[in-house]
Amino acid sequence: MDAADYVNLIVSALLLAGIYAAMSVGMTIVYGVMKIVNLAHAGFLMLGAYFVLELYERLNIDPLLGSVLAFPVFLVAGMLVHWLLVRRVPVSDQPTLASLLLMFGLWLVLQNLGYLIWGNSDRSILTPRTLSSIHFGPITVPTVRLLVFIPAVCSLGLLELVLRKTWYGRAVRALMQNRYAGRLTGIPVEKMARLTFGVGIGFAGAAGGLLAQLYSFSPDFGRGFLLRSFVIIVLGGLESFWGAAAGALVLALVETFSILVLPAGYQPAIAFSLLVVALVLFPGGIAGIFAKKRRWA
Amino acid sequence: MPSLLLVDRLNKYFAGLAALKDVSFEVEEGQICGLIGPNGAGKTTLFSIIAGSVSPSSGLITYSGKDVTRWKSFQAVRAGVARTHQVTRPFRSMTTRQNVEVALHFGRSNARGSDARQVAEILEDVGLGHMADKPAASLCVGDQKRLELARTLAAKPKLLLCDEVCSGLTETEMNGVLELLRRIRERGVTILYVEHNMRAIMSTCDQVVVLNFGQKLTEGPPLKIQNDPAVIEAYLGRTAAA
Amino acid sequence: MKAASVPMGRFLNYRVAAWGATLIVLGILPWGGISPNLTRLLFTSLVWVITSVAWSLLGGLTGQVSFGFAVFYGLGAYTAAMGINAGLDPLAAFAISGVVAAIASLLIGLPTFRLRGPYFAIATIGVSEAVRVVMTNLSFTGGASGYRIAEHGTFRPLEHYYTALGVAALAVGTSAWVHQSKFGLSLLAVREDEEAAADIGVNPLKTKLLVHLLAATLTGIAGGVYARYAAFIHPDGVFGFQTSVAILLMPIIGGAVTVAGPVIGAFVYGFVQEELVAAFPQFHLLLYGALLIVIILFEPGGVVGWLGKLWAWVKRTRRKSALASVG
Numbered sequence: 117m118d119a120a121d122y123v124n125l126i127v128s129a130l131l132l133a134g135i136y137a138a139m140s141v142g143m144t145i146v147y148g149v150m151k152i153v154n155l156a157h158a159g160f161l162m163l164g165a166y167f168v169l170e171l172y173e174r175l176n177i178d179p180l181l182g183s184v185l186a187f188p189v190f191l192v193a194g195m196l197v198h199w200l201l202v203r204r205v206p207v208s209d210q211p212t213l214a215s216l217l218l219m220f221g222l223w224l225v226l227q228n229l230g231y232l233i234w235g236n237s238d239r240s241i242l243t244p245r246t247l248s249s250i251h252f253g254p255i256t257v258p259t260v261r262l263l264v265f266i267p268a269v270c271s272l273g274l275l276e277l278v279l280r281k282t283w284y285g286r287a288v289r290a291l292m293q294n295r296y297a298g299r300l301t302g303i304p305v306e307k308m309a310r311l312t313f314g315v316g317i318g319f320a321g322a323a324g325g326l327l328a329q330l331y332s333f334s335p336d337f338g339r340g341f342l343l344r345s346f347v348i349i350v351l352g353g354l355e356s357f358w359g360a361a362a363g364a365l366v367l368a369l370v371e372t373f374s375i376l377v378l379p380a381g382y383q384p385a386i387a388f389s390l391l392v393v394a395l396v397l398f399p400g401g402i403a404g405i406f407a408k409k410r411r412w413a
Numbered sequence: 414m415p416s417l418l419l420v421d422r423l424n425k426y427f428a429g430l431a432a433l434k435d436v437s438f439e440v441e442e443g444q445i446c447g448l449i450g451p452n453g454a455g456k457t458t459l460f461s462i463i464a465g466s467v468s469p470s471s472g473l474i475t476y477s478g479k480d481v482t483r484w485k486s487f488q489a490v491r492a493g494v495a496r497t498h499q500v501t502r503p504f505r506s507m508t509t510r511q512n513v514e515v516a517l518h519f520g521r522s523n524a525r526g527s528d529a530r531q532v533a534e535i536l537e538d539v540g541l542g543h544m545a546d547k548p549a550a551s552l553c554v555g556d557q558k559r560l561e562l563a564r565t566l567a568a569k570p571k572l573l574l575c576d577e578v579c580s581g582l583t584e585t586e587m588n589g590v591l592e593l594l595r596r597i598r599e600r601g602v603t604i605l606y607v608e609h610n611m612r613a614i615m616s617t618c619d620q621v622v623v624l625n626f627g628q629k630l631t632e633g634p635p636l637k638i639q640n641d642p643a644v645i646e647a648y649l650g651r652t653a654a655a
Numbered sequence: 656m657k658a659a660s661v662p663m664g665r666f667l668n669y670r671v672a673a674w675g676a677t678l679i680v681l682g683i684l685p686w687g688g689i690s691p692n693l694t695r696l697l698f699t700s701l702v703w704v705i706t707s708v709a710w711s712l713l714g715g716l717t718g719q720v721s722f723g724f725a726v727f728y729g730l731g732a733y734t735a736a737m738g739i740n741a742g743l744d745p746l747a748a749f750a751i752s753g754v755v756a757a758i759a760s761l762l763i764g765l766p767t768f769r770l771r772g773p774y775f776a777i778a779t780i781g782v783s784e785a786v787r788v789v790m791t792n793l794s795f796t797g798g799a800s801g802y803r804i805a806e807h808g809t810f811r812p813l814e815h816y817y818t819a820l821g822v823a824a825l826a827v828g829t830s831a832w833v834h835q836s837k838f839g840l841s842l843l844a845v846r847e848d849e850e851a852a853a854d855i856g857v858n859p860l861k862t863k864l865l866v867h868l869l870a871a872t873l874t875g876i877a878g879g880v881y882a883r884y885a886a887f888i889h890p891d892g893v894f895g896f897q898t899s900v901a902i903l904l905m906p907i908i909g910g911a912v913t914v915a916g917p918v919i920g921a922f923v924y925g926f927v928q929e930e931l932v933a934a935f936p937q938f939h940l941l942l943y944g945a946l947l948i949v950i951i952l953f954e955p956g957g958v959v960g961w962l963g964k965l966w967a968w969v970k971r972t973r974r975k976s977a978l979a980s981v982g
Contacts, residue, residue: 153773204952213720216773217907218951220722224900224944232941339896343784346777385788391781395774396766466850490856502851504844515844518837519856564855 120254125372131261133368135326137361138268140345141275142319144360147349148292149312151211152202155219157345158338159226160190160317164324165333166234169241179241180263183325187271187318194317197222198310207309209295223338230335240332264326271322272361288312340384347391417442417572417603418463423472425458425627432458433469433627440572445594445604447614447635450624451648456607457499459624460576463605464496465489476572490520493571497561497578499607505550509541512549513563520568532567539563539593555586562593573597575606579613591617615639623647674831678824685816694812700925701819702881707905707917708826709873712833714903715911717866718846719768720776723783724902726763727756727871729894730786731878733796736804736888745818749879756875757868764867768860771849780896787894801889804882815884822880826873830914833869842866874902897940904943908950910959919958 139161146154167189168182177185201222205215248259279285287308291298299305327333327341344367352363367390374386416439425433433455440446448456461467463474465486474482476494489495504512513532536542539559544552552560558578565573575594579587591613598604608614614621614635621638623630625647631638638644681701685694706728714720731752738748767778791799833839841862844852849859882888892898905924910916924943931939954961 153777201948201952210771211773213718213772213776214951214955216720216776218948221944221947221951224940224947226944228938228941228944232938343781346781350774379792381792382788385785388781388785388788392766392778392785395770395778395781464854466854485858486850486853487856487858490854496854498851498854502848502854504847504851506843506847507840511840514837515840515852515857516855519841521856568856 123255124257126369127255127257128261129368129372130365131257131265132372133361133365134265134268134272135323135330136344136348136368137364138271138319139323139327139341140348140360140364141272142316142323143345144349144352145275145288145319146313146316147211149288150202150207150215150309151209151295152207152215152219152313153211154316155216155342156197156222156226157219157316157320158342159223159230160194160320160338161324161327161341162230162333162335162337163226164190164321165328165337166230166239167321168325168328169239172241172243179243179325179329180267183267183322183329186321186325190321191314191318193314193321195310195314197317198313202313203306203309207295227335227338234335236334236336238332238334241329243329246329260329264329268323268326271319275319284308284311340387343391344387347387347394350391350394416440417477418605419473419475420459420463421473421475423459423462423474424470425455425462425467426470431627433462436472436624436627436629438622438629438632440603440605442603443598443601444619445598445606445617447618447621448605448607448624449609449611449614449621449638450630453626454624455627456624457576458627460496460574460605460607464494464574466496487519490568490570493521493569494574495520495565495568495570495572496574497558497565497576499576499580501554501557501561503549503552503557503560505548507549508546509549509552509556509560509563510536510545512560513567516564516567521570535563535566538566538596540589554581555583558582558590559593562590566597570602573602573604575604575608577607577609579608579610587613611639674827678820681820682817685813691812694816696926696929698812698816698819698884699929700922701816701823702877703901703905703921703925704823704918705819705826705877705880706874706902707909707921708823708830708914709870709877710902711906711911711913711917712830712842713863713866713870715906715913715917716833716839716842716846717863718772719863719867720772720903721779721899722776722903723779723781723899724870724874725894725896725898726779726783726786727759727874728878728881728898728902729790729888729890730759731756731875732882732888732893733790733802733878734875735879736802736882737796739804739806739883745883748883749818749822749876752875752879753872754875756871756878759875760867760871761864764864768863768867780899783894783899784896787890787896790890790894797889799890801887801892804886806883806886815880819880819884822873822876827914827918829869829873830917833866834914838865900940904947906957908943908946908957910957912956913959916957916959923958 143154143157146152146157164183164186167186168179171177171182171185172179201218202215205218206212207215245259245263249256250259250262279289287298287303290301290303291305291308295305324337347367348360348363350363351366352359352361367387370390371383371386374383378386418440420439421437423433423436424431436455436459448459450456458467462469465481465484465488468483472482473480476492481489481492484492486496504515507515510532513535514528517528517532517535533542533545536545539562541556541559541563544556549557549560558581562575562578578590578594582590587610594604594606594617606614606618618635620632621635622632623638623644630643630647631641681697684697706724710721710724734752734755735745735748738751739745743751763779763782767775767782770778790796796802833842841852841857844855844857845859845862853859878893882893901924905920906917907920909918909920909923927942928939931942950957956963
């Protein structure tokens with residue numbers, strides 16, 4: 117392997133990191149504001165993939181556009197789910213088992229609805245773009261990866277803008293730090309929770325659509341990505357967006373370069389092992405380690 | 414008399430904030446030692462560290478001469494140091510009796526055979542005999558405090574850490590609890606007692622340690638503390654002391 | 656939540672009688688000339704009883720919800736399979752399955768029990784999936800193509816059935832003992848308030864490791880019993896996430912903090928799955944997902960909890976009508 121190959125791998129990892137970050141940010145925001153570990157995130161990733169697939173195959177809508185359209189659709193769906201189910205479960209400042217099991221039940225329902233509707237064969241989104249590559253000098257990038265990366269990063273940038281500049285964003289950050297205090301300062305917590313859950317699901321749907329252009333998928337699609345999302349969140353610290361971005365980068369790099377040392381079949385185990393290692397060694401994530409350094413000053 | 418508990422230059426920082434700074438004092442065997450101070454002085458933090466629920470940033474704690482600075486709370490219980498909680502934490506899914514049963518079985522005594530009799534005795538002692546089979550969740554605050562004491566007694570402690578056992582109680586209830594504490598001391602149990610209620614402190618304690626802003630302000634017999642201008646100032650402000 | 660004490664007197668005798676009768680009926684049925692299909696259904700349900708009861712000790716009584724129990728099931732299955740192929744007596748193979756699962760439970764528990772609640776649950780998914788992927792790639796156990804048991808002699812369904820019945824009875828008996836013991840009280844204490852439990856002398860880590868070991872051992876043996884019956888196992892089956900899901904669904908739906916709940920959940924699942932899987936391959940999971948949602952929202956005590964409330968309602972109504980008829 118020469119330098120160009122290494123650079124290709126790094127670029128590959130970077131592009132992957134972008135999409136991984138977009139995929140996991142939905143879980144981060146739901147966890148941060150509501151302390152709910154949203155296992156159903158996987159189900160919505162899967163539904164997002166099929167949503168974009170159907171739009172493409174029936175209405176000939178470009179998958180990239182489809183992914184963008186998925187966001188508002190899934191935002192509304194998420195708010196509906198919150199209104200129907202999630203708000204009935206007690207929430208606290210610590211994640212509860214009840215919410216975990218509830219979201220797990222929802223995921224089971226979504227996944228198996230998927231099987232019922234679409235069967236269990238693998239599907240893919242094939243466009244003329246799928247097999248082409250772009251060359252930047254010695255670097256070769258599959259076109260799809262680059263094109264998927266752009267909306268992913270844009271959405272993250274947009275989210276960051278919203279969090280910093282808007283009232284909603286400030287409220288979200290306040291609630292992430294202290295729910296009760298937020299309530300006391302007049303933040304309408306339940307409405308915020310509903311909107312935030314919707315945003316999280318919106319990201320899930322859109323990310324699912326983007327991922328569907330990179331990988332083939334079946335109704336079981338979400339599971340591998342669910343675990344990857346956990347790794348990212350745990351690596352990055354469960355309540356920090358930049359931490360989640362860092363976590364996505366770490367995971368993407370490890371996964372991409374692991375091909376050099378491990379047989380391909382073991383690759384899925386990497387995310388899982390990394391998850392366990394991360395949970396055990398860094399309960400606060402990478403961001404938590406940095407926070408620790410400040411703590412005992 | 415040799416000191417049962419020695420606290421030496423104890424420090425505790427939370428995220429850069431000093432909850433306890435250089436706290437040192439001794440508790441002699443057989444004493445009832447009071448620990449007082451305004452809200453936020455660090456009393457419960459100190460308690461939690463001695464009891465093993467929290468570890469200190471630096472400093473030394475010895476119990477019967479042994480270094481126990483970083484022990485865990487279940488180790489403390491096995492060694493004879495038991496604590497009550499300021500905000501009661503009964504096991505709500507169990508009955509009153511079962512709460513004491515667990516404590517008896519896993520505390521220092523590791524009793525066998527005569528369990529039921531011992532549990533009944535302990536419940537009678539604290540005045541909960543009639544509530545033995547009611548769910549712990551149904552107890553009123555005063556009875557929950559008694560349950561906390563019952564659980565500690567089940568562990569046959571040598572050093573009992575009481576955290577505000579009188580808060581939230583009526584006058585009568587409080588007298589009953591103080592009487593109970595005195596009875597416990599008569600059995601040879603040393604008591605370290607955090608309390609806000611001055612009457613309780615003055616009437617039961619042999620010596621008092623005063624904390625303020627995480628540091629030891631002073632210590633001494635109750636009467637001396639009561640009249641110490643620095644203590645009055647800590648609680649009431651400068652003009653009151655003048 | 657109900658207090659975990661064995662009620663004295665007549666109620667206790669009713670319970671013992673009920674369990675005894677169930678055991679006797681289950682023991683006699685296969686001889687009484689039921690169809691092989693029904694025997695097979697009962698066998699499957701009995702294997703699920705073992706895993707259900709085992710999981711409920713950890714996830715129900717102690718509150719440590721594991722989403723990765725298939726790892727013990729699979730380890731037990733492969734251990735027994737390899738043992739039997741190496742010539743071991745099946746019962747010895749099952750015992751070794753239990754031991755292997757027990758050791759694994761310590762290795763897994765030590766790092767993961769530092770995590771609370773949902774984090775522990777997620778970590779268990781990671782562990783189980785990692786093991787599954789490794790097993791899929793390991794060639795000496797057959798990898799993804801699976802592993803076959805070559806047992807000599809004819810296939811005797813009754814032998815498998817009674818083995819399963821025996822282990823299931825052992826599991827239920829163990830669970831009943833735990834529920835009325837001081838150990839059981841300490842599990843409830845750890846579940847409810849780990850710090851307060853430590854404050855009264857319970858070592859939370861040791862307690863969790865112990866119950867984890869017990870649950871894993873039983874589950875490993877169940878995997879072994881199943882493997883011998885099926886004579887062919889593969890990683891996606893015995894290590895699969897859907898197996899972990901099944902293992903946890905049954906006790907939660909039946910009532911995870913009781914002795915009878917997991918048993919009811921196991922039988923219901925075993926029978927319903929058979930009926931539904933034939934018609935709609937994934938429908939049973941859809942149903943169970945919906946059932947789980949309903950249970951979390953409305954009746955966390957599961958079927959047993961719901962039955963308990965129903966019984967209390969019946970008694971109240973009877974008392975009211977009795978009073979009315981007097982007055």
